[in-house]
Amino acid sequence: MMDAGRHPHIKLLTYSEVEEVSGYVGHFHVKVRQRPRYVDMDLCTGCGECAEACVLKKGVPNEFDAGLSRRRAAYLPMNGQGVPMKAVIDEEACLFLRRGKCTQACLEACATEAIDFEQKDEIVELDVGAILVATGFDMFDPSRLSSYSYGKSPDIIDGLEFERLSSATGPTQGQILTAAGKKPERVAIIHCVGSRDENANRYCSRVCCMYSLKHAHLVRDKTGADVFEFFMDIRAFGKDYEEFYERVQQEGVYFVRGRGAEVLVQDDGQIQVRAENTNLGIPVDINVDMVILATAMEAQRDAARVASTLGISRSANGFFQEAHPKLRPFHTNTDGIFLAGTCQSPKDVPDTVAHASAAAAETLSLLSRGEVVISPTTAVVNDELCSGCKTCIALCPYSAISFVSEGATGVATVNEVLCKGCGTCVAACPAGAITARHFSEQQIFAEIEGLFRIPLAADLEKEMALS
Amino acid sequence: MSEQFQPHIIGFLCNWCTYTAADSAGVSRMEQPPNVDIIRVMCSGRVEPAFILKAFAEGADGVIVSGCHPPGDCHYSNGNFKTFRRMPLVEALLAQYGIEAERFRWGWISGAEAAKWAQLVCSFTEQVRELGPLNWKRELQSRKE
Numbered sequence: 191m192m193d194a195g196r197h198p199h200i201k202l203l204t205y206s207e208v209e210e211v212s213g214y215v216g217h218f219h220v221k222v223r224q225r226p227r228y229v230d231m232d233l234c235t236g237c238g239e240c241a242e243a244c245v246l247k248k249g250v251p252n253e254f255d256a257g258l259s260r261r262r263a264a265y266l267p268m269n270g271q272g273v274p275m276k277a278v279i280d281e282e283a284c285l286f287l288r289r290g291k292c293t294q295a296c297l298e299a300c301a302t303e304a305i306d307f308e309q310k311d312e313i314v315e316l317d318v319g320a321i322l323v324a325t326g327f328d329m330f331d332p333s334r335l336s337s338y339s340y341g342k343s344p345d346i347i348d349g350l351e352f353e354r355l356s357s358a359t360g361p362t363q364g365q366i367l368t369a370a371g372k373k374p375e376r377v378a379i380i381h382c383v384g385s386r387d388e389n390a391n392r393y394c395s396r397v398c399c400m401y402s403l404k405h406a407h408l409v410r411d412k413t414g415a416d417v418f419e420f421f422m423d424i425r426a427f428g429k430d431y432e433e434f435y436e437r438v439q440q441e442g443v444y445f446v447r448g449r450g451a452e453v454l455v456q457d458d459g460q461i462q463v464r465a466e467n468t469n470l471g472i473p474v475d476i477n478v479d480m481v482i483l484a485t486a487m488e489a490q491r492d493a494a495r496v497a498s499t500l501g502i503s504r505s506a507n508g509f510f511q512e513a514h515p516k517l518r519p520f521h522t523n524t525d526g527i528f529l530a531g532t533c534q535s536p537k538d539v540p541d542t543v544a545h546a547s548a549a550a551a552e553t554l555s556l557l558s559r560g561e562v563v564i565s566p567t568t569a570v571v572n573d574e575l576c577s578g579c580k581t582c583i584a585l586c587p588y589s590a591i592s593f594v595s596e597g598a599t600g601v602a603t604v605n606e607v608l609c610k611g612c613g614t615c616v617a618a619c620p621a622g623a624i625t626a627r628h629f630s631e632q633q634i635f636a637e638i639e640g641l642f643r644i645p646l647a648a649d650l651e652k653e654m655a656l657s
Numbered sequence: 658m659s660e661q662f663q664p665h666i667i668g669f670l671c672n673w674c675t676y677t678a679a680d681s682a683g684v685s686r687m688e689q690p691p692n693v694d695i696i697r698v699m700c701s702g703r704v705e706p707a708f709i710l711k712a713f714a715e716g717a718d719g720v721i722v723s724g725c726h727p728p729g730d731c732h733y734s735n736g737n738f739k740t741f742r743r744m745p746l747v748e749a750l751l752a753q754y755g756i757e758a759e760r761f762r763w764g765w766i767s768g769a770e771a772a773k774w775a776q777l778v779c780s781f782t783e784q785v786r787e788l789g790p791l792n793w794k795r796e797l798q799s800r801k802e
Contacts (some may be wrong), residue, residue: 503734511729523734565701587734589755591767612733613703617743629698635711637696638667642715647691 195273213366215526228279228311231303236275240264243299256351259361259465324530330384330486344369348485374479380450381421395486396536420450519547567611575623576601582615664718673732674725677768687775702736716794719785722763799800
């Protein structure tokens with residue numbers, strides 16, 4: 191990320207959203223809304239003095255620490271590890287921006303006078319040849335499944351919260367502690383929270399087994415606590431993964447085969463995990479100090495909006511749809527738009543790197559060629575016959591048909607770069623004005639007629655049998 | 658042995674799913690009666706009702722239209738949904754022409770379902786054989802005269 195930020199040919203538009211995409215491969219026109227960060231990017235040095243000075247002492251939950259710590263209204267994103275490393279002022283938290291009343295201590299603290307409360311939304315317009323979508327994933331919210339009691343005790347945490355807890359830059363400087371500040375003695379890890387579950391997502395989220403094994407290893411290593419893993423199957427699918435699973439087993443982690451059915455919080459705050467040990471065929475109840483829920487990867491909550499902005503489709507599980515699950519896993523059905531990483535499906539780091547590198551290479555090879563290869567089987571409109579009814583426009587799955595006004599009426603026209611030649615518009619045109627090249631009505635009619643001029647294969651067989 | 662009626666059936670198959678299935682059924686040497694002639698279209702959404710009527714008018718005893726499974730299999734995002742909406746109208750139209758509903762079959766067979774295609778060819782051929790010849794072409798010609 192740091193390298194991308196420094197690269198002279200890469201322009202990062204952070205704190206921004208894509209509002210509108212038009213055009214087609216080689217000629218995309220993109221409108222990007224840049225939200226105001228109330229800090230001049232050129233002047234800010236990322237020193238963090240404004241965050242120190244910000245009067246919002248009680249702060250708001252720090253999203254980078256999954257809400258385990260708090261930050262002020264002026265802050266350095268990602269605990270000062272963000273790219274670009276510049277301060278930002280959260281307009282929903284800032285007292286001045288919200289209520290207009292504040293001593294504005296940040297203004298005084300800033301040595302370079304980078305803070306600018308007058309900043310407004312800015313629309314940036316870009317002309318690009320290709321678009322690579324790398325919008326990532328969202329974590330499953332375990333409070334959607336009440337049986338896990340998420341939110342009822344601060345010691346029932348999800349995988350991301352644990353990740354922050356054990357991170358050296360996290361709220362506890364890497365110590366694994368319960369909310370009461372003590373080392374846990376017994377920890378439960380529950381697999382498949384929000385995945386392989388008909389009440390949430392049916393798919394396997396792929397990464398949770400391995401990150402849970404890592405969590406078990408970290409807990410054993412840092413605290414020596416007893417760790418109980420409740421799993422249905424361990425999917426250690428990658429290179430050296432099975433070996434890591436064996437290593438964690440040897441570290442003394444208790445593996446209980448069976449879905450963690452329920453997490454209960456007793457009146458005295460004691461957490462109890464209830465499950466079935468399917469190997470022994472007995473129910474188990476285990477009291478623990480901490481529960482880590484191996485939450486699933488889900489499609490971004492706004493994936494539907496992004497898909498419609500870009501004109502790409504989504505699969506049944508909400509992730510963006512690839513053009514072919516095996517052979518074109520990072521293409522979309524829209525030429526010039528590629529997918530990288532977990533926006534397409536849950537992936538671990540090596541898979542994401544491979545997928546994203548392939549997508550980047552494909553994007554570059556498209557751009558360096560300077561021209562695109564299109565299929566000759568496209569639809570074409572006969573202007574003389576088109577009555578301008580616009581029936582075809584709504585039918586086209588690629589938005590390849592546009593309407594050209596000519597005085598009071600107009601005609602439809604097909605963009606041959608966008609058209610994939612499915613022929614749906616041809617079948618629907620009431621005026622018969624659209625022709626599908628190589629699959630025209632005359633050609634298909636001739637095929638039908640031809641089939642009745644030659645003897646039926648079944649009759650031929652009979653004749654051959656007689657002679 | 659009395660001579661068996663050999664129905665002539667036309668199948669409009671989409672390039673990506675059912676045509677692939679039919680191809681793979683052939684390559685896998687699955688047994689199927691040689692009564693179905695296939696016309697390849699890029700998408701089942703390309704199939705105009707006129708194609709089906711034309712086939713019957715030329716002398717077909719039965720017609721099959723088959724594409725990719727809805728919702729997500731379509732190579733063109735949603736061409737199969739258009740087929741889904743059009744084909745019931747074709748069924749209604751054929752009923753008005755007095756063509757038995759059993760002579761027209763439409764549905765979904767994916768590229769991996771070669772056996773399903775072979776099975777459809779067998780059962781549909783048998784079904785049309787029992788109905789006997791349609792003789793629509795002869796009837797149309799005699800009416801013209």
